[in-house]
Amino acid sequence: MAAPVDHGQALAKVEREGACRNCGSASDLWPVYTVGAEKQNEPWHELSALLWVHPDAVVPLCAECRQLRSRGRLSLLDLLTEEEQNNAVRAAGGILPAVKALVMKGGN
Numbered sequence: 104m105a106a107p108v109d110h111g112q113a114l115a116k117v118e119r120e121g122a123c124r125n126c127g128s129a130s131d132l133w134p135v136y137t138v139g140a141e142k143q144n145e146p147w148h149e150l151s152a153l154l155w156v157h158p159d160a161v162v163p164l165c166a167e168c169r170q171l172r173s174r175g176r177l178s179l180l181d182l183l184t185e186e187e188q189n190n191a192v193r194a195a196g197g198i199l200p201a202v203k204a205l206v207m208k209g210g211n
């Protein structure tokens with residue numbers, strides 16, 4: 104069984120920014136992982152089975168841009184903050200896998 108995942112901070116970030124990182128739309132926003140989700144969820148602490156989504160692991164995208172992204176037709180490379188870039192490099196295990204994952208569909 105998969106561990107429960109807390110998206111609270113990721114959702115709060117999307118709400119705070121209030122616009123799609125790609126097109127600027129303010130409607131139907133989703134937190135979308137920059138690189139592979141399974142690599143970015145972290146335990147709350149060493150004794151907890153609950154995972155949490157680091158806010159730097161996601162960017163807000165509208166439903167339309169999220170679909171483009173899931174089809175591998177939207178690169179996130181130019182859309183990330185410095186913190187998000189650093190987080191993606193760490194989570195992907197290097198700059199080259201991070202760039203590949205950001206340009207193509209996340210995590211592959």
Ligand SMILES: [Zn+2]
Pocket residue numbers: 123124125126127128164165166167168169
């Ligand atoms: Zn959009």
